[in-house]
Amino acid sequence: MKRTTRAALAAAALVLAAAPALAQNYPNRPIRLIVPFPAAGATDLFARTLGQKMSEKLGGTLVVDNKPGAGGAIGSDLAAKAPPDGYTLLLATTSTHAIGPAITPKLPYDTVRDFAPIAHVGDAPSIMLVPVNSPAKTVREWIDHAKKNPGKLNYASSGNGTIVQLTAELFKAQAGVFVTHIPYRGTALAVPDLISGKVDVLFDSLPTGMPHVRDGRLRALGVTSLKRSPLAPELPAIADTLPGFESTTWFGFYGPKGLSPDIVARVNKAANEALADPEVKDKLARLGIEPANAGTPEQFAKMVAVDAAKWKKIVVDRKITND
Structure with missing residues (x-):
């Protein structure tokens, strides 16, 4: 029994000793x-x-x-x-x-x-996009507009259960507004409807959204990071209006x-x-x-x-x- 115990302890010690050695040789493939x-x-x-x-x-x-x-x-x-x-x-x-x-x-x-x-x-981070003919030029103005028109506005997403939908729902929850969800198969398919005004808001990624903003086809109201993003420093954080908002x-x-x-x-x-x-x-x-x-x-x-x-x-x- 003692010999078995000593053998087991010795084997365990070898395993423990081998781990750092393996890490030192890592990676070898x-x-x-x-x-x-x-x-x-x-x-x-x-x-x-x-x-x-x-x-x-x-x-x-x-x-x-x-x-x-x-x-x-x-x-x-x-x-x-x-x-x-x-x-x-x-x-x-x-x-x-x-x-x-x-x-x-x-x-x-x-x-x-x-x-x-x-x-x-x-x-x-993502950005909050609206049509250029939207009456809102700030996050606060958009929230006020939505509160004056409960159930009349809608938002697009890249599909059910995606972070785009969840971001919008987080925004709705914190802003206290009622906005209808319209799911698309990807935000790229939603952008034309946003530009035309068929959709009222979309939370899209910076690389896909900002070119439309800079070309004057869409308006960006804010960024979803807790603070201004160095990737788009001209945009305020939505959290400036809704404290703690982050997605x-x-x-x-x-x-x-x-x-x-x-x-x-x-x-x-x-x-x-x-x-x-x-x-x-x-x-x-x-x-x-x-x-x-x-x-x-x-x-x-x-x-x-x-x-x-x-x-x-x-x-x-x-x-x-x-x-």
Whole structure:
């Protein structure tokens, strides 16, 4: 019995001693970075931009692997079930780890139990767009206009259960207005109706919305980040009118649960260093993404928990589904 116990303790010690050694040699083969959305989309382009610089910092290669479907759930599930050896990472978003669990309770993964948080790497705010012939030139004026016309105004979204819809519902809840939802299959299809005045408001991304504003086809009233965005400094924050209002799409790295803390630290450090690179910052700005201060994995996990609770409340209170 004593010999068995000593052997077990010795084996455990060897495993513990081997973990730092494995981390020191990491990476010694390509790292699979799962992007749970289609190629050429914002998340994919972000992954490729950041991944290239992180490869330099890590001394290895991050290979983007697009696994779209089910609102990001297919790729996220693959990452959750991968071996926790550091050679499969996930670029998650608000959709996969904050909104997804609220909209789809029967996800094949648990966003807390099945993942190791690594780093918060970016945020993409949206802008509040209205037709140029709208009587409102400010957020306050639009709220007043909506209150004077309850049920007569509408808003467009990129579909049921999307962050575009949830952003509008968060706005409605905080502003105390009643506005009808008109879902589209993507904001690109909604923009012509917004320009023509068939739709009264749309919360769209900066890269797709601002060109219409600068060409005089639409009017932007505010940005959805808590403060003015450096990507569109001329726009006030909606939070200036509705204190605390915030809706951004965040991006973050995860690994499967059980990932070595040493590997987590290595990837986190590489992400921080890559985000500080001026070339990366410039490329991300063109995508409408503000580089995040990656911080610690613990800070990232706390941020996601707060964000998930906020969206769950909106989903429940406003009875939102993805049907």
